Amino acid sequence: MDNLSYSKKENINEQARFYKTDIFDKKAVGDIFKKEKSQIVIHKVAQIDVCKSVADPFFDAEVNILGSVNVLNACVKNKVGKIIGLEA
Template identity: 50%
Template sequence: MKVLLTGGAGFIGSHIADKLVEEGNEVIIVDNLSTGKKKNLNPKAKFYDVDITNVNALEEVFSKEKPDIVNHHAAQTDVRHSMRDPNFDAMVNVLGSLNILQLCSKYRVKKIIYASTSAVYNEPLYVPMDEKHPIDPLSGYGVTKYTVELYLHVYSQNHGISYTIFRYGNVYGPRQDPYGECGVVAIFSEQMLAGIQPTIFGDGSKTRDYVYVGDIVDANIFAMN
C-alpha cells in the first residue's frame, strides 16, 4: 500500500510512519518541518519538504506518487496560538486540509485518515465521552479541526472518498516535545530529570485523559483496513 502521510516528522506522525514502514508499506512523508524534526524521519520513507498550504507543490507530490491512502496529521496544533492568530490557524488547518481533500478527489485516493481533536468538545456532559457527545469548541483550534470533519463528510458524499476521523485526547510518549504548549507527561519528565520541581496548578485534583502514542499508531493502522 502506498500511503502519503502529512506531518510525518512530528511526534505522532513519525511513530505512524515507523509502523507503516515496518509493515511493508510504501510511505511518502509531507512535512514543512515547522514543528517536526528531521531526526524523526524514517530513513525508508520518501520525504518531501512541502507545506500543505502550497497547493502547487502539494499537487506535484500527488501527481508523482499517486497514493492509495492519505493520513493527514499536519496541522497548527497550538491552542493559544489559534486564539492569537486565528487567520493563520484557519489557513493551515482549514485551507491546507482543503488542498489535501481536493487533491485526494482529483487523484482518486481511496481513503483519508484525519487527525482531529477532543478540543471539538467543551467540558464533558458525561464520561466517558463518545461520538454522540455535543460539539461545542472553545478555541479556534477546535473550530478549525471540526470544520475539516464537516468537509470530510461533504467530500465523502460528493466524491465517494472513504474516511476515518480520530479525536485525540492527550497523547504522550517518546519524541514528545517537552518545551511545547501541552504534553504534561513530557514536560514533567524533563523537569524532574533536570532536578526542577514541576509546577502543579490548582489543588492537584483535576483529571485529564491520556493515551499512549503506540495505541494511537495501532488505531491508525487498523483504520487502513
C-alpha cells in the same frame, strides 16, 4: 509532507520519502500527489499551538482548514481510495 515547523527530519523513518512543504501550498501539494499516486493518505498535519491560534486565527484557519481542503482536493483529483486522520 511536513514543513518541519514542529518536527525534526531525523525523526522521520529513513525508508519514507519526505517532502518539506507547507500544506497550504496548492501547487506543491498537487505535484506531490501527482508524483506519488498514493492509494491511501494519512493526514495529520496541523497547527496545534492554541496560543498561536488565538493570536492569529487567520493563520490557524489557513493551516487547519484551507490546508485540509487542499489535501482533500488533491485526494479527489488523484483518485485516492482512502483518507485517514483529520480528527481534532
